[in-house]
Amino acid sequence: MFVSDCLSVNEKGHLTISGCDTVALAEQYGTPLYVMSEDKIRDTCRRYKASIDRYYGGNGAPIYASKAFSCKEICRIVTSEGLDLEVVSGGELFTALSAGVDAKHIHFQGNNKSLREIEYAIESGVGDIVVDNLSELCRIEKISAEKGVVTSISMRIKPGIDAHTHEFIRTGQIDSKFGFALETGEAFEAVREAVRAEHVELIGLHCHIGSQIFDKSPFVLAAEVMLAFYNKIYAELGKKLTHLNLGGGFGIKYKDADAAVAYEDYMNDVSAAVHASCEKYGLTIPKIYIEPGRSIVGEAGITLYTVGDIKTIPQVRTYVAIDGGMYDNPRYALYQSDYTCLIANRADQPANFKATIAGKCCESGDLIQENTMIQKPEIGDILAVLSTGAYNYSMASNYNRNVKPACVMICDGQSRVIIKGETYEDLIRNDL
Incomplete structure (x- = not known):
């Protein structure tokens, strides 16, 4: 009903x-009044966590994309269920830290991070900063050198996949303000620069193809494309990465007609692609991360x-x-x-x-x-x-x-x- x-x-x-x-x-x-079900949120978190345990032997974690709904209590709830946290601003980072979230389990995203935000993330010791462009990579390298630290980073990659969703919430195709494009060679050159840098440590790759997606095939294709790139980096640069973040975007029901797919079905198909691609390239399966946000709190x-x-x-x-x-x-x-x-x-x-x-x-x-x-x-x-x-x-x-x-x-x-x-x-x- x-x-x-x-x-x-x-x-x-x-x-x-x-x-x-x-x-x-x-x-x-x-009224007006926002009302949230903690029971529903925890159940969804547990389903995502169980999928990582089942399909990857616990090697990885769901990451809650806190932009969907950010406050101290939601940070406490999702992290108590074993999820990491994604933030996209200094304010979201401050909220998470104020809620007592361990900085090692926070991943800093965003396409135009300010100097102040980068400094805050580095000083806080976040798990990684997801780099969006070369100028940002240079800023992270410079600030890390000044502070005498090595900062863990991932690279946000545009895998060139159209997720067939609203144009405002498609993020994986070449014409997007986010990340490095694979088609142009931009992504590989950015990785090369990151590998050469002295004060950053490239640990993984990240992609996100869009939001409110009901079709499983774009997620499967994204995993295959990302692991092919993962293998290219190892084969041509000798750099072995350890993390692969496949993003989020899983659709929820707003209307009865919405054909929402069970989260476990997404995870099953994507994990099959991950295992097959790693076997094909002779790769050790990296830590697998996913980034649900809307699907954890929306319904x-x-x-x-x-x-x-x-x-x-x-x-x-x-x-x-x-x-x-x-x-x-x-x-x-x-x-x-x-x-x-x-x-x-x-x-x-x-x-x-x-x-x-x-x-x-x-x-x-x-x-x-x-x-x-x-x-x-x-x-x-x-x-x-x-x-x-x-x-x-x-x-x-x-x-x-x-x-x-x-x-x-x-x-x-x-x-x-x-x-x-x-x-x-x-x-x-x-x-x-």
Whole structure:
């Protein structure tokens, strides 16, 4: 019935998440409200960890891509389940370290790291910095030399694979702002420079072909391409690498029609390609890393709103206004992302009312979903938007000087606040 197995309907006809009544949560904490299921997050982490143990004998790890949802508590939860952490900014690194994450298990990504961020990563002793371009390699070498250290790095490679996803979230093809291209020889020359450098140690390769991918074949092809390059580096430069990060991008369900593939199926097919390629080239299987982000937290989260004005334009559409909008979920405005919406206090009733969910921002494009089917709404109802655990809080803003909502975590039917809602005082804190 629902896009996530942590959701259900109770005897009152209310939507529940991990055993908690969402209507009661809205009454207790107010709306808008982000709600996350710790039970679902931990279960997904364990499935990914089990796949590494099963297919690679534990030689490697899942890495949580924290850009999907970054706060101290999520860092604690995923690392307690044996995952490493990927960060893409100094702020995400600071959050992870503040949560007590061991820096050795943090991997620093990003395509335009500042000098300050590189220095922070090196001083913190992160597991590796994933190098995106030659000028960045030079900066890392220079800073490492000044500090008298050798910094572990990986190289981000564009394997030339089109993942058939939205153009904004494709990252593996040649026309991408990320990484070094294989087709042009750029990647090999960059590796050559890294091998020559005195104050960096090249330990591995990294690729990421895109996000929200439902087809297994691009991941299989990426593994084959990366291991062929891995072998070329060893054959021509004599450099034996130890790590291979195959990225993330595994699709989740936003709508019932989304043909999400079980994570284990991705892992099974990719591991077969890894083993076959290593056997073909006579390589020792490197440590294998994957970088799920959205698929760990996406389906584990929902957002709750209170329905406000309902405006019907005859023979055009009906707008159902909510007390949130693009400031707490900009994804529809950015790239028309699909969502499942429902009236949480009548979740057991048929969704037979066509509505356009409108936010409160002073912006015509402030919509959450258009022409979607929900239960017939009334002012004061609680509207739930499902699968909002990824890239909602992370991308939230204070547009129109709205305050960012609180986030509560649910575990074993109990709720707790993990991010306090902002206040108006927070909005002016840095004003002079």
